[in-house]
Amino acid sequence: MAAAESYPEELKYHEEHDWARVDGDEAVLGITWFAADLLGELVHFEPPAVGSDVTKDQSYGEVESVKAVSDVIAPLSGEVLAVNEQVVDAPETVNEDPYGNGWLIRIRLGDPGETDDLLDAAAYRQVLANQ
């Protein structure tokens, strides 16, 4: 079952529809409910390699639905510490629980200052309202 629309307050957002849960010098990244809903049920997640670097505002992987293949944009830079294998095996987890079991990767932050550029939930909702 696809989750109901939500944008948790404790997360940081990127206008390309990605979220980050920052915890010390690490962060967990994923795509927002809006992105998952737009794509429809995901059928594939192409993750980056553990140990590789991701760069803020650039693609670090791909998600695919029957409608489209879409780049996943990194909201923050850093080194990939872990990839969510549950999503690799069952991509629809992202539709079911985009901010919980549907996380995509965990990184060690390259530049913690970048967090300041991200949006809070209210600002991200404003981005959606303008679409």
Place this chain on the structure above:
Amino acid sequence: MKLIYEKSQAGRRASALPRYDELPAAPEIPEDLRRNEPPRLPEVPEFELVRHFTELSTRNFGVDTGFYPLGSCTMKYNPRINERLAALPGFARLHPLQDEDGAQGALELMWRLQEILAEVTGLDAVSLQPAAGSQGELTGLLLVRAYFAARGEAEQRRKVVIPDTAHGTNPASVTMAGYELTPVRTDARGNIDVDDLRGKVDEHTAALMLTNPSTLGLFDENIEEIERIFHAAGALMYYDGANLNAVCGISRPGDMGFDIVHINLHKTFSQPHGGGGPGGGPVAVRKTLEPFLPVPAVVRREDGGFGLDFDRPQTIGKVRGFTGPFGVFVRSYAYLRMWGPRLREMSETAVLNANYVLARLKDAYDLPFDRLCMHEFVLSARTMKREHGCTALDVAKRLMDYGFHPPTIYFPLIVPEALMVEPTETEAKETLDAFCDAMLAIAREAADEPELLKEAPHHRPVKRLDEVRAAKQPVVRYAFDDALERVEAPKGA
């Protein structure tokens, strides 16, 4: 309908070959490459075979069976005369290695087609080799690379600019050609966002790739400004000609400032397509890029005859076998000659038809960019989804019940719940009206009886497909009874 394997009965045969007492010696085949058991082919008599495939063919849908407004694909009627001409033995039975003197007619046809395409695009030289639009794109970008390499700017110019409305093959070609992508946004009127563009074009830019009219069916109103920006930066301009059906005889990419164009012969010039090809994706270029075109070039010799020129030291090489998909050239040449100097009417009618359909539909669906369209337009089922839970996919499936091929959906990506309609010039007003009536009826059904849409199609041989499962657990071969061959049963089946 049963699969042919399900009709199979051991021992039934379509033909009986005579038995030879003395078989000729079998060629030496290494042991490990030999087949141990005969292949498992279906066993049916000839008439069963004929019935099976004839029945299958009646379940197909094509331009010959109905209206096919698949946006971005230009599914126009393909005149039968094209096939007559392509089947002429002098064309159809010509060997590609025939010497030039024995192939003058074919060479002349290719040369004349090149001349016409140069005229239509407003450019100087043409190569017919690429076999599809996407291959034309790659060829074009290899020309860009060769051009900058010859000027010593290959290292410096690494970026290709592409708007967010582009067809997926554009960024794919950029990556394959070894370039980096610079995406640029679309503004509120559906044009390239020129302010966004200005900040992104500099001495590192190799080229722009633009579809004009765009995949939104809109002609870029700032094309002259865009041309100034790119040429001032020393970059080249590439025109994705997939939408050339909108502008033939009206405006020419060369006059808009483009340096390289690919033409989709299978869209604009009536090569049948939709079944996987062959297509035709010739590229036309400005004089400065001609030395880099693929070899062989089809040329008119000094003695007035026609020939193949391999002597192009700066060429990027070959992109396809021999001189390209020749049958496609015959059909496109025939089509172009039929229109002759009236080619402009083809595009005018395509644009008129699209605007007529748009005018009838725009109150029932969302129209993200409210302008006159070119040869196609993009509606959105966004409000319908919010209010009634019916999506673009549901509309498309329901249209099949009304006997129409659905429009392109969920493309371009910048329009949510997109429905992209391209009627082409070949349809009669009655057909367009019947299609509009169906689209309007579906909009009413979405409000009154949304289940009708969500469970559609109801009257087609195949009902709603589970596309997600098909993508995740594709079953691509027949599950024979034999346990070894049985495909693993899908989860939850």
